[in-house]
Amino acid sequence: MDLADRIFAIKSISDFNRACLEVFALQASRCAVYADYLSLLGVAPAAVQSITAIPFLPIEFFKNHRVYSAGPDAEVIFSSSGTTGSVQSKHYVADAAIYRQSFRTAFEQFYGQPRDRAVLALLPSYSEREGSSLIYMVDDLIRQSRHPQSGYFLYDHRALRDVLLELKAKDTPTLLIGVTYALLDFVEAYGVDFPGLTVMETGGMKGRRREMIREEVHQRLCKGFNVAQIHSEYGMTELLSQAYAARDGRFHCPPWMKIFIRDTNDPFSGLGTGKTGAVNVIDLANIHSCAFIATQDLGKTHDDGSFEVLGRFDQSDIRGCNLLIQ
Structure with missing residues (x-):
């Protein structure tokens, strides 16, 4: 069973943690942008032995860098919507079949x-x-x-x-x-x-x-x-997975995706459930780009594993599905 198959077969927290560390090791060696970021932080990939020690790449890197850990060419390049003159995020997807498997499996699950x-x-x-x-x-x-x-x-x-x-x-x-x-x-x-x-x-x-x-x-x-x-x-x-909320804005992730909340004043410090902060996402479907993303969204998690999105950082770009139509 290859890595993608193992990711979509995740059944437990231990499965998720093992897959995270495997994907991290892969991307720390193959994704040049992420490797440089780890180096600037002084993080030695070999020293990362738990998912809580994995750094999250700021989502802004997708606007000005090729966040990619496969080669040679991407099969699909997804781009964000944006206002005139704004810089679009680009997500280089090595294998569109992985994206299809991700959204099809998650949709069927929910x-x-x-x-x-x-x-x-x-x-x-x-x-x-x-x-x-x-x-x-x-x-x-x-x-x-x-x-x-x-x-x-x-x-x-x-x-x-x-x-x-x-x-x-x-x-x-x-x-x-x-x-x-x-x-x-x-x-x-x-x-x-x-x-x-x-x-x-x-x-x-x-x-x-x-x-x-x-x-x-x-x-x-x-x-x-x-x-x-x-x-x-x-x-x-920048993600190849979706979370869904069936009521009250409480989102639930598929098994290969997880949300963490970071302190807005200290991006390397995590917050517990019920506390509002910035949203970090682990999306293991991002096998060939970067699976560990620090977003510009504000939110909080709950004890049942669900999360809410409460807004965005001040000064963050207008972006998203509302800009699909100009």
């Missing part, structure tokens, strides 16, 4: 087989936003769906309303995934009473609508679709 539901997207299609890891995933889920109504509806809200009503009448399991402001735009124009619908927001309104706290957003969406809960997806260009 939501079941995509072929068993209609998948509707308030997002641009992949041909319009080539390079988006989110659209790559959604495009694959749509193609796996066996329902002919599955597809993109960003530019035709009336058609989306009609399809939702048709699917409701047939009692078809349905997922509607979209950027937050597009979902709000839709419910303000066409409210749809569909209590069985799974509505998943991917975040983001900067530059499109006034900022609202999550509770207000979810309250409006719940009312607009007549659903009890709004689901959320947590992912980013």
Whole structure:
């Protein structure tokens, strides 16, 4: 069983810890940017014997460096959305099959087989936003769906309303995934009473609508679709895994992904559960780039292993799924 297979077969904390140390040793020797970073920190890779001793690479490195630990060429390069003149993050992916295995396995773990539901997207299609890891995933889920109504509806809200009503009448399991402001735009124009619908927001309104706290957003969406809960997806260009929240903004990770919280005043000091700090992510699907990422998100973890995202650092770039559409 190769390393990728072992990662997606993780069943326990000990499995996770062993895989972390193996991936760390690999990337400390093969990822030039990460190796230089460790050297500047004075960290000898051979001395790292526990996952708590593994340094996290600041996510900003993906904007100005080639964070890559395989060769020679990447199969896919994912890029972040950004405002005019901003520097985009780039994620060099050596093997797109690993990304597909990651998001397919995680989606099935949380939501079941995509072929068993209609998948509707308030997002641009992949041909319009080539390079988006989110659209790559959604495009694959749509193609796996066996329902002919599955597809993109960003530019035709009336058609989306009609399809939702048709699917409701047939009692078809349905997922509607979209950027937050597009979902709000839709419910303000066409409210749809569909209590069985799974509505998943991917975040983001900067530059499109006034900022609202999550509770207000979810309250409006719940009312607009007549659903009890709004689901959320947590992912980013620099990661090859996603976490999902089925209620109350509490995200859960697949077994090969884990969240840690660092002190905002001391980036090398961790915080316990319930304390707000900056989000560090271990994403072992990032086998061929860097699996240990210090993000610009603020959040906290809980005793059940879930986590919340509470915001972003001041001065951090506007980025994310809300900028997919300009």
